[in-house]
Amino acid sequence: MAQSATIVNLLPMLLVMQIHDTMENQLVELNLREPGKVSIYACGPTVYDVPHLGHARTALTYDILKRYLEWQGYEIQLVSNITDIDDKIINRSSEEGISETELAATYTAIYVEQLREFGIQDPDSRPRATEYVSEMIEIIEQLISKEAAYEIAGNGIYFDVSQFETYGSLIHRTAEELRESAQGRITVDEQKNDPLDFALWKSAKPGEPSWGSPWGPGRPGWHIECVAMSLDLLGADFDIHGGGSDLAFPHHENERVESEAAGHAFARHWMHSGMLNVSGEKMSKSLGNFQTLGDAMSRYGARPLRLAMLQAHYRSLMELSDETMAGASGGIERIDAFFRRMLGAGILPGTISVEVKEKFAQAMGLDLGTPDALGIIFETITVGNSAIDNEETDIASTALATVTELLEVLGLSQVRNSTNDEIDALVSARQEAREMKEFNEADRIRDELQSRGIEIEDTANGPIWRYI
Structure with a gap:
């Protein structure tokens, strides 16, 4: 995206x-x-x-x-x-x-x-x-x-x-x-x-x-x-x-x-x-809390699961629970929403912030400090969102480039924008209906897309769709 x-x-x-x-x-x-x-x-x-x-x-x-x-x-x-x-x-x-x-x-x-x-x-x-x-x-x-x-x-x-x-x-x-x-x-x-x-x-x-x-x-x-x-x-x-x-x-x-x-x-x-640990106890088949990687990815998604693990330091005893995964899923949505907003505002990647990169490198260079490194990324996301609010294009562009690169280091790059000719045609038809003030038809198409697991976000640069 x-x-x-x-x-x-x-x-x-x-x-x-x-x-x-x-x-x-x-x-x-x-x-x-x-x-x-x-x-x-x-x-x-x-x-x-x-x-x-x-x-x-x-x-x-x-x-x-x-x-x-x-x-x-x-x-x-x-x-x-x-x-x-x-x-x-x-x-x-x-x-x-x-x-x-x-x-x-x-x-x-x-x-x-x-x-x-x-x-x-x-x-x-x-x-x-x-x-x-x-x-x-x-x-x-x-x-x-x-x-x-x-x-x-x-x-x-x-x-x-x-x-x-x-x-x-x-x-x-x-x-x-x-x-x-x-x-x-x-x-x-x-x-x-x-x-x-x-x-x-x-x-x-x-x-x-x-x-x-x-x-x-x-x-x-x-x-x-x-x-x-x-x-x-x-x-x-x-x-x-x-x-x-x-x-x-x-x-x-x-x-x-x-x-x-x-x-x-x-x-x-x-x-x-x-x-x-899973839900407060050591993962064990005898305790009934044993989870395979495949089952966990099916239940939570690969990226939220990866984020949850990176939010704990690699040497620490990690707690995996529904609460942990809810927080991680929210974190991934925050990342993806940042990219959708940048795309909707027409922001292109600019010059990467050396200052932020240095902070990130210091965190990671101290025994793979992924929790602190993630904090730096989310701080930069906040800066980028504020820059869009304040129409500070250069700051937003720098934030976009920086977040993109640092997420790649952690293997958390957001999913690229989906493409599907049929869905693209429906999104275009909905947009035309809205412009013609045929709101019932626009709502019908929106509901059809939602029933197929697709969400539309209307931006200043046109609608963006994604799977939900």
């Missing part, structure tokens, strides 16, 4: 971004492997079911991180994997009577399609775990050669936690503290050297998919998968490893120690997005 504005960052230099580093447990400046380039690995889903809102929030975090850094002028390489072999996939495929490969392919396609509908841009690489088994075997061999792993006959290869002094550092716990807190959760295996030791390679079981290896047929453990994919695609010492906060331990800590024990520097920084 709004005229397009060229998205070019006019800020004079690359701004240094601060993020909350989980390892450091504080805000730190991004310390990049190579100036001007950012390499990011964001853990993707295990594809045994349709994506849920937690998947969406995690993917959104790293979508926004990439969008913002690209807008700032950085060159980004974002990798987000697909785990396509796992106990859950094996169990689900058995229940449905199809192969693991078919099940994973089905849910991968759904995941990708729904993320695109949600406005998530495709990552630069989306590797599948099963494509990297040889790389996983190579890393396991390195661990064995360095005496950081051992074999249990008939079970597989295990990482030896006792050989890694800093195990637990990512979540600021010692190995002993983790042993004590995990006593009720870890299944005791007397063959393991330590209850915290974890599988690198699982020996084959009847009916399960397997690959050949120096230790006989089997399949990789979960954690080694992401190590192999991230190191192969991004190289050692890559810049940022991200995922949901539920992955910090054990998954991400186990990845870290595997890579470092094998002699490969791993992630320079660690980012973790927060969890999500």
Whole structure:
């Protein structure tokens, strides 16, 4: 609906971004492997079911991180994997009577399609775990050669936690503290050297998919998968490893120690997005408040859902409720009404406000401060609306260009003006009837359009229609 504005960052230099580093447990400046380039690995889903809102929030975090850094002028390489072999996939495929490969392919396609509908841009690489088994075997061999792993006959290869002094550092716990807190959760295996030791390679079981290896047929453990994919695609010492906060331990800590024990520097920084509550409670199938991404988009719309998530800081516990979504829907309507009003007033995009861009960049550069960044956008919308009221065309034009660009950074660009020859003809017929003072006919056409879910807004430059 709004005229397009060229998205070019006019800020004079690359701004240094601060993020909350989980390892450091504080805000730190991004310390990049190579100036001007950012390499990011964001853990993707295990594809045994349709994506849920937690998947969406995690993917959104790293979508926004990439969008913002690209807008700032950085060159980004974002990798987000697909785990396509796992106990859950094996169990689900058995229940449905199809192969693991078919099940994973089905849910991968759904995941990708729904993320695109949600406005998530495709990552630069989306590797599948099963494509990297040889790389996983190579890393396991390195661990064995360095005496950081051992074999249990008939079970597989295990990482030896006792050989890694800093195990637990990512979540600021010692190995002993983790042993004590995990006593009720870890299944005791007397063959393991330590209850915290974890599988690198699982020996084959009847009916399960397997690959050949120096230790006989089997399949990789979960954690080694992401190590192999991230190191192969991004190289050692890559810049940022991200995922949901539920992955910090054990998954991400186990990845870290595997890579470092094998002699490969791993992630320079660690980012973790927060969890999500639905109507005051943790989202859970057992509580009956579990929501898939597809259902939520059908109920609320993709853009209101995206706005609602961005109104909460990515590290915070987000509350999703009918009240939250009503507010977000109102926010999207306010954005779209701004563009409709600009179009109706004949305002074209002008020069983008460097001052507003700098404020926006400062908000986003401080650990992806999307709530403050959105506040700056809505303030600019208010300025633009006031400028139209006061017939200050230059100010309105600047506001239009600025809002257009900043919304694009957040993936919230408003829907372009609808086109439909039949509807255009009805709108024109209504306008002619009004000019001929045939108001009954004009009202009839308006009512017909409303019955088809179409709203007309009369402006100084003629009528504008939109779907409602």
